[in-house]
Amino acid sequence: MHIIKSEEGEVFDIELEEDLLKKNREIADKNRETLDSHKVLAIDVMGSIGSGKTSLIEKLTKSLKDRYRISMIAGDLTTTIDADRIHRNEVEVTQINTGKECHLDANLIKKALNELDLEKTDLLFIENVGNLICPAEFPLGSHKRVVVISVSEGPYMVVKHPYIFIDTDLVVINKIDLASSMDVSPENLTEDVAKIKPDVKVAKTNCRTGEGIGDVIRGLEL
Ligand SMILES: Nc1nc2c(ncn2[C@@H]2O[C@H](COP(=O)(O)OP(=O)(O)OP(=O)(O)O)[C@@H](O)[C@H]2O)c(=O)[nH]1
Numbered sequence: 001m002h003i004i005k006s007e008e009g010e011v012f013d014i015e016l017e018e019d020l021l022k023k024n025r026e027i028a029d030k031n032r033e034t035l036d037s038h039k040v041l042a043i044d045v046m047g048s049i050g051s052g053k054t055s056l057i058e059k060l061t062k063s064l065k066d067r068y069r070i071s072m073i074a075g076d077l078t079t080t081i082d083a084d085r086i087h088r089n090e091v092e093v094t095q096i097n098t099g100k101e102c103h104l105d106a107n108l109i110k111k112a113l114n115e116l117d118l119e120k121t122d123l124l125f126i127e128n129v130g131n132l133i134c135p136a137e138f139p140l141g142s143h144k145r146v147v148v149i150s151v152s153e154g155p156y157m158v159v160k161h162p163y164i165f166i167d168t169d170l171v172v173i174n175k176i177d178l179a180s181s182m183d184v185s186p187e188n189l190t191e192d193v194a195k196i197k198p199d200v201k202v203a204k205t206n207c208r209t210g211e212g213i214g215d216v217i218r219g220l221e222l
């Protein structure tokens, strides 16, 4: 079998991309300053499509709402479905619709931070656009990064998408209730994650029932 690997510098827009990433990092640093000046802890929730990001935020919001004033930024291409879901729990939500873009970036978060009442927020969940590739390269200025994967995506999603796990504080392996019917082992996924980032925390959850949410809360030191 022939395998073609692109070399560094081979992709024609590489210089453009480096400038873009540098600018994104600068704005992300400013976002962090804004968050810190208002004493807001921000958590970037990344993960594959349909893995359970919104369900996780929903469960965390319910568990933590007596201890923190919680807000959310919801990233999606076009709809407000997830934002509406979380808003029903009386959480202040700002929607970002990215159009065709497959990730949030620091500039979009800067705009959303202008819309939120940061004085009335202690904890901010940012739900990134669902995929395991693009969000990895775009820090937003958040204090912590979580990656949500689920057993329903099959056994290879960790080894196929290593980069998103490198700069992550906590990995959530969701839908453990489906593990046997999917014939996917959460333990094997945990081992795959540990090979990429040995010290990363892992929580196994069922975000429908709330099983494992306590481990997520402890993992995030909330
Ligand atoms: N069986 C099972 N279903 C789950 C679990 N967590 C979430 N779901 C279901 O999975 C589907 C997708 O969940 P969401 O929370 O919307 O996932 P998401 O990652 O926010 O999806 P996108 O934002 O569209 O990428 C919904 O039908 C949830 O009810 C779980 O632990 N077990």
Ligand SMILES: [Mg+2]
Pocket: 053, 054, 055, 082, 127
């Ligand atoms: Mg969602």
